[in-house]
Amino acid sequence: MASQLQNRIVGSIILIALAVIILPELLDGKQVKQQQELAAIPMQPDAEVIEKTVVLPSEELAGTPIEVDEMEPLPDTVELTAEDAPRVAEPAGEEVNTEPAQPVTTSLSEPGYVIQLGAFSNAESVAALIKQLQEHGFAAYSEAAQVNGKTLTRLFVGPALSEAELEAQLPELQKLTGLSGRVVSYEP
Template sequence: MASQLQNRIVGSIILIALAVIILPELFDGQQVREQEQFAAMPIQPDADVVEKTVVLPTEDLGGTPIDLAPPKPLPDTVELTSDDAPQVSQAAETSSETPANKPAEPVTSDLSQPGYVVQLGAFSNAESVNALIRELKAKNFAAYSEKVQVNGKTLIRLLVGPALTEAELEQQLPELKKLTGLEGRVVRFEP
């Protein structure tokens, strides 16, 4: 009995598989294949080529003459002795070892975009914030404070900046940490 049921199941599976494979081919009919029409490229037209000679003016046009002499070759190596070396003063040596932060040059950019500032922290003691601001200004940082309300408390945020680019302030973070011992973060500044 089980063999008849198995034979019927196997037979119906074979018929279904054949129907799935053969029937779509029968109902599709003739398949139409599109072929692109290639246009023949036209042959180059016959054109008369006219040669013209360029006549340079013989009179002086009043411009600055150009020296077409080749430049002198540079020496491969330069050897300096202690007598030939340039003299460096002590003041120049000490200033090169400890470069002072100079105010950044003004950047001409789109000023409608908000800038960035470094927030060094939020403190409740105004005296400590003022001392830090004096210390930062002595090192040519643009530092200032701002009062904010947080959970009903008045805190004073210590900020450095502003600057137009975030990368400019991120370069100052290690020096600010060394100077103040505070871990700063760059935040958006909207006046």
Template sequence: MATALQNRIVGSVILIALAVIILPELLDGKPQQQREQFETMPLQPEVEVTAQEVKTIPAEEEFTPVQTPAETVEVTAVNAPTVSASAAEQLPPPDREPTDVSLAEPGWTIQLGVFSNPESVERLIATLTAKGYPAYSEKIQRNGRELTKLMVGPGLVQSELEAQLPALKKLTQLNGEVIRFEP
């Protein structure tokens, strides 16, 4: 029979063998696989494409701006600005060069003021059109009164109209504002 020393040596060898084989498996856990995170891209929706007609710019009488400015100055016959003949002759007509702008976008127009006296608006329109500016008027109702807006434009490029503001101020003494215009 085996001696006690032999039994202890065999037991120790078995325990060491188990520790070498099983212990690393227990401490490491399950092996993990590296997975890349990604999202699926949605399919392109099917869209029906239709041709659209090119819109023409209406005559000057048909212009209507989309929005009105928050602050408007009401000018009456008493405080309506007058245009001196010398100031009107000194200003060159506005430049009209073609630009690369999409006709699908809404345009811009200049609102010079809102007047209660339509005669002063007509005088200003005559002066502005004589200098080459496309001026027109528009009637509006505000607080039960009929007022007349003095408009110049429209144009497709906002910066071109903003460049005309100093010349218009010199000509009419009115602070204009560039606003959206959609026919």
């Protein structure tokens, strides 16, 4: 009987030793890390690079240099409320053309010009000016822009394909709104 008792004691000691060795490894709280397989980027294939030099005929490039006028800096920001915004005055004795403008049939990818009347911090006053300008037959719109962390609403009239057409409208716009605008380029 002693041998059976001894076998049980030895077996218990072995089980306790295994539990002391293996259980801490299983219950240590460390997460099992799974490595992801990364796909290797294939090397760039060898390709022949052919260099060609382009010779431009000097006769076509000869001519007078283009002179560009320096652009005036934008006026300082004018902050107006809906009550302070300039009102569009009714033209005295003139008949207002209420007929809508005919659509432009030229390509819309051509650059054009617009009149920028100003940049305002109050979008409501710009909306009121747009409504008044449209009532007088002008194609007016606005765009929001970020300037020095502030959102400003720029007021535009146009676009048109010729700069001269818009410059002819500047005095009338000055009279109606009290704002002196300037013609700037426009890319659709």
